[in-house]
Amino acid sequence: xxxxxxxxxxxxxxxxxxxxxxxxxxxxxxxxxxxxxxxxxxxxxxxxxxxxxxxxxxxxxxxxxxxxxxxxxxxxxxxxxxxxxxxxxxxxxxxxxxxxxxxxxxxxxxxxxxxxxxxxxxxxxxxxxxxxxxxxxxxxxxxxxxxxxxxxxxxxxxxxxxxxxxxxxxxxxxxxxxxxxxxxxxxxxxxxxxxxxxxxxxxxxxxxxxxxxxxxxxxxxxxxxxxxxxxxxxxxxxxxxxxxxxxxxxxxxxxxxxxxxxxxxxxxxxxxxxxxxxxxxxxxxxxx
Amino acid sequence: xxxxxxxxxxxxxxxxxxxxxxxxxxxxxxxxxxxxxxxxxxxxxxxxxxxxxxxxxxxxxxxxxxxxxxxxxxxxxxxxxxxxxxxxxxxxxxxxxxxxxxxxxxxxxxxxxxxxxxxxxxxxxxxxxxxxxxxxxxxxxxxxxxxxxxxxxxxxxxxxxxxxxxxxxxxxxxxxxxxxxxxxxxxxxxxxxxxxxxxxxxxxxxxxxxxxxxxxxxxxxxxxxxxxxxxxxxxxxxxxxxxxxxxxxxxxxxxxxxxxxxxxxxxxxxxxxxxxxxxxxxxxx
Amino acid sequence: xxxxxxxxxxxxxxxxxxxxxxxxxxxxxxxxxxxxxxxxxxxxxxxxxxxxxxxxxxxxxxxxxxxxxxxxxxxxxxxxxxxxxxxxxxxxxxxxxxxxxxxxxxxxxxxxxxxxxxxxxxxxxxxxxxxxxxxxxxxxxxxxxxxxxxxxxxxxxxxxxxxxxxxxxxxxxxxxxxxxxxxxxxxxxxxxxxxxxxxxxxxxxxxxxxxxxxxxxxxxxxxxxxxxxxxxxxxxxxxxxxxxxxxxxxxxxxxxxxxxxxxxxxxxxxxxxxxxxxxxxxxxxxxxxxxxxxxxxxxxxxxxxxxxxxxxxxxxxxxxxxxxxxxx
Numbered sequence: 007x008x009x010x011x012x013x014x015x016x017x018x019x020x021x022x023x024x025x026x027x028x029x030x031x032x033x034x035x036x037x038x039x040x041x042x043x044x045x046x047x048x049x050x051x052x053x054x055x056x057x058x059x060x061x062x063x064x065x066x067x068x069x070x071x072x073x074x075x076x077x078x079x080x081x082x083x084x085x086x087x088x089x090x091x092x093x094x095x096x097x098x099x100x101x102x103x104x105x106x107x108x109x110x111x112x113x114x115x116x117x118x119x120x121x122x123x124x125x126x127x128x129x130x131x132x133x134x135x136x137x138x139x140x141x142x143x144x145x146x147x148x149x150x151x152x153x154x155x156x157x158x159x160x161x162x163x164x165x166x167x168x169x170x171x172x173x174x175x176x177x178x179x180x181x182x183x184x185x186x187x188x189x190x191x192x193x194x195x196x197x198x199x200x201x202x203x204x205x206x207x208x209x210x211x212x213x214x215x216x217x218x219x220x221x222x223x224x225x226x227x228x229x230x231x232x233x234x235x236x237x238x239x240x241x242x243x244x245x246x247x248x249x250x251x252x253x254x255x256x257x258x259x260x261x262x263x264x265x266x267x268x269x270x271x272x273x274x275x276x277x278x279x280x281x282x283x284x285x286x287x288x289x290x291x292x293x294x
Numbered sequence: 295x296x297x298x299x300x301x302x303x304x305x306x307x308x309x310x311x312x313x314x315x316x317x318x319x320x321x322x323x324x325x326x327x328x329x330x331x332x333x334x335x336x337x338x339x340x341x342x343x344x345x346x347x348x349x350x351x352x353x354x355x356x357x358x359x360x361x362x363x364x365x366x367x368x369x370x371x372x373x374x375x376x377x378x379x380x381x382x383x384x385x386x387x388x389x390x391x392x393x394x395x396x397x398x399x400x401x402x403x404x405x406x407x408x409x410x411x412x413x414x415x416x417x418x419x420x421x422x423x424x425x426x427x428x429x430x431x432x433x434x435x436x437x438x439x440x441x442x443x444x445x446x447x448x449x450x451x452x453x454x455x456x457x458x459x460x461x462x463x464x465x466x467x468x469x470x471x472x473x474x475x476x477x478x479x480x481x482x483x484x485x486x487x488x489x490x491x492x493x494x495x496x497x498x499x500x501x502x503x504x505x506x507x508x509x510x511x512x513x514x515x516x517x518x519x520x521x522x523x524x525x526x527x528x529x530x531x532x533x534x535x536x537x538x539x540x541x542x543x544x545x546x547x548x549x550x551x552x553x554x555x556x557x558x559x560x561x562x563x564x565x566x567x568x569x570x571x572x573x574x575x576x577x578x579x
Numbered sequence: 580x581x582x583x584x585x586x587x588x589x590x591x592x593x594x595x596x597x598x599x600x601x602x603x604x605x606x607x608x609x610x611x612x613x614x615x616x617x618x619x620x621x622x623x624x625x626x627x628x629x630x631x632x633x634x635x636x637x638x639x640x641x642x643x644x645x646x647x648x649x650x651x652x653x654x655x656x657x658x659x660x661x662x663x664x665x666x667x668x669x670x671x672x673x674x675x676x677x678x679x680x681x682x683x684x685x686x687x688x689x690x691x692x693x694x695x696x697x698x699x700x701x702x703x704x705x706x707x708x709x710x711x712x713x714x715x716x717x718x719x720x721x722x723x724x725x726x727x728x729x730x731x732x733x734x735x736x737x738x739x740x741x742x743x744x745x746x747x748x749x750x751x752x753x754x755x756x757x758x759x760x761x762x763x764x765x766x767x768x769x770x771x772x773x774x775x776x777x778x779x780x781x782x783x784x785x786x787x788x789x790x791x792x793x794x795x796x797x798x799x800x801x802x803x804x805x806x807x808x809x810x811x812x813x814x815x816x817x818x819x820x821x822x823x824x825x826x827x828x829x830x831x832x833x834x835x836x837x838x839x840x841x842x843x844x845x846x847x848x849x850x851x852x853x854x855x856x857x858x859x860x861x862x863x864x865x866x867x868x869x870x871x872x873x874x875x876x877x878x879x880x881x882x883x884x885x886x887x888x889x890x891x892x893x894x895x896x897x898x899x900x901x902x903x904x905x906x907x
Contacts, residue, residue, distance in 0.1 A: 065477070066473055089481065093479045096477065096478055100477060101477045103474060104470075105470060111475075126479060127479065159851050160623075162851075167474070190834055190835050193834070194847035197847075198844055222838055223845060260765045263797060264796050264820065268768040268775065269772040269775075272768050275768070
């Protein structure tokens with residue numbers, strides 16, 4: 007039904023992304039598309055290249071080669087630094103970071119931070135009304151506008167970060183482990199909030215995470231990254247129910263549950279590491 | 295439930311209050327010196343430059359509460375008015391070096407690349423130049439007056455501030471809130487001015503307070519050498535110079551008092567600066 | 580039960596900090612038996628790490644403590660500093676969340692492993708090295724790491740080193756403070772398998788602090804659930820997660836995104852955990868609980884048969900996950 011590589015009108019198209027740091031291939035030929043209003047999960051462990059991919063997409067890093075296009079317009083080509091270009095790029099993609107304790111300026115009250123963004127992007131609109139609207143949208147009262155970040159809990163700060171990203175009215179929202187630092191009960195609140203926002207606004211999500219439970223909750227499609235490359239892709243239901251790549255299977259088996267056998271997972275992990283050794287011609291190449 | 299309630303480590307609390315006492319004393323002294331400098335003309339009992347050869351090298355008396363120097367000038371009045379020049383010079387140095395140092399350091403840390411290399415190398419070059427020699431060179435080139443040594447010493451102090459500002463910028467840059475502003479479309483300049491600099495300011499200001507003490511010492515050394523401060527202006531450093539003969543004649547008060555004031559003021563500024571730096575470091579954790 | 584069968588026995592532990600309106604720990608009762616893995620589950624700020632640390636006598640400054648914490652039968656809270664050092668060097672040891680932060684990056688790992696033996700134990704360096712080699716084999720590493728530096732190893736390997744170093748003096752009690760949270764999921768399985776293995780080989784009792792319910796269920800024999808400084812429920816892992824009796828445990832299970840359940844909206848727990856600055860009356864969970872009645876807000880529930888809930892007798896929470904949950 008839904009074809010991942012050839013959606014009719016993808017809002018985000020990533021093709022042939024590569025990035026190396028020295029000899030390490032952090033991102034190795036990564037391509038995917040995100041259709042309007044859909045949610046795509048990017049799953050992998052640390053070092054899989056998922057965060058580097060996200061940072062390239064929002065423009066915090068430059069790819070060596072490859073393209074990132076939003077609504078058909080290439081973001082990677084243009085090296086112009088003008089104000090209009092900067093604002094236009096910001097309205098294409100916004101990002102919510104992992105650590106709610108570090109992603110807000112500690113000195114700036116919530117309302118001021120939101121107004122700052124609104125003034126930059128929509129100087130002629132009524133800022134105060136929009137701030138109230140945004141706070142309401144993320145489930146914070148208007149009293150939160152006067153609060154400094156340190157007076158808020160982790161979940162509330164993450165709501166502020168989401169409101170700030172939504173203030174720009176982007177086409178795509180990149181969520182980089184956005185719920186990983188939160189407690190389970192708060193995490194559920196934020197995940198539900200994100201689902202509601204998508205329903206209301208039709209925004210597209212790129213959900214970077216290592217947590218398969220979260221992926222299952224909030225994404226339609228998923229790509230699995232391993233050592234910089236995509237090893238499996240497809241609708242989330244299918245990938246989680248019938249994984250094809252051994253690494254995806256390993257990830258699934260690694261989730262603790264009653265009757266879980268960590269010893270077998272550990273053995274599988276070693277087996278996978280040895281089959282993927284640098285020289286495929288010597289299958290016996292094992293590391294101690 | 296057993297009622298074995300106990301309070302841990304009462305000893306450390308004691309030490310901390312004592313250190314706080316030192317800080318408060320120093321803060322009070324710094325405040326006093328600044329206030330005195332501001333209202334010195336109204337406090338001074340006599341004209342600091344009025345020579346009264348009859349009173350030369352007298353011991354403290356009702357007319358001259360702290361005695362008079364070899365030219366018969368009232369030591370107390372000279373000390374009071376001398377605090378103005380003695381503080382004004384370092385103030386200029388600290389203001390100049392802080393503003394310029396932050397601009398250089400933040401630019402280098404934020405932009406990175408060749409700009410960083412160029413700025414860092416050139417400020418290291420300045421570091422290799424002894425500040426006092428640079429100041430003497432400037433005075434020789436541009437003549438006497440406060441401006442030349444202040445500019446020279448500002449340049450000499452600039453690398454200390456810029457290196458600190460650069461390393462603070464580098465570590466602050468790692469924080470995602472700055473990345474978030476970039477993603478939001480803010481320009482680098484506005485992020486630095488509105489978010490980065492206010493967040494690193496407390497540490498820089500604490501360092502500048504410590505610098506103030508050193509600058510005071512350097513300026514005093516210059517005026518002791520007879521450079522920098524114009525001849526008739528009372529100044530602690532030049533008072534020590536003028537007091538040398540008095541020292542030899544067994545009437546040390548006019549030379550020793552400015553020495554004591556310089557030392558105590560420098561120590562007070564250092565203690566206050568260190569305490570602020572500590573407090574910022576504690577808050578960061 | 581006699582103290583001999585328990586390596587850790589916490590009894591009515593309360594801990595109060597200055598400038599807080601309620602105790603950080605409020606009457607915690609908990610036991611760990613020899614070669615038993617006990618999980619302590621809770622959200623951040625629930626007091627789970629603080630409880631763990633009291634077992635080593637690591638108390639915050641100006642903390643007022645009450646109750647007793649006995650390790651191998653001896654009360655930690657009344658120990659002299661010298662006795663505490665012995666305890667930390669021998670009877671009980673601890674592994675931390677982030678191994679990279681807990682190991683000196685400038686020293687070789689061999690030095691790190693044998694350091695405490697060289698300083699504390701009279702056994703001497705030779706025996707320490709022999710023991711280190713033996714333990715490295717037990718955690719699945721080769722002797723080669725003895726001459727390596729921390730930056731040369733991955734996070735998972737470093738955590739094995741941490742575990743080996745914690746076992747150097749053959750402690751009866753191993754305290755694990757979220758030892759797999761900073762690691763990748765596939766590495767987590769390895770570390771957990773290793774811990775389970777070591778418990779069998781060395782007979783070490785373990786107190787395992789985690790916020791991950793699934794992990795707690797998978798590895799532990801018994802589970803204690805903590806909320807706002809109190810143990811709200813405890814029991815065998817299987818029955819606690821299969822049939823939770825405290826509404827908080829049930830709500831926590833419901834709000835966890837899981838692989839098996841139908842992918843619908845999560846049943847989030849409304850509100851925030853109670854703040855330390857606000858005093859608590861009645862049940863700490865009452866404000867967020869879907870089943871709270873007047874009595875819950877007024878009267879503190881005492882633990883009874885392993886659950887501290889006024890309505891434990893009448894509620895049937897096991898059905899909650901089949902979609903029978905009350906809607907707000």
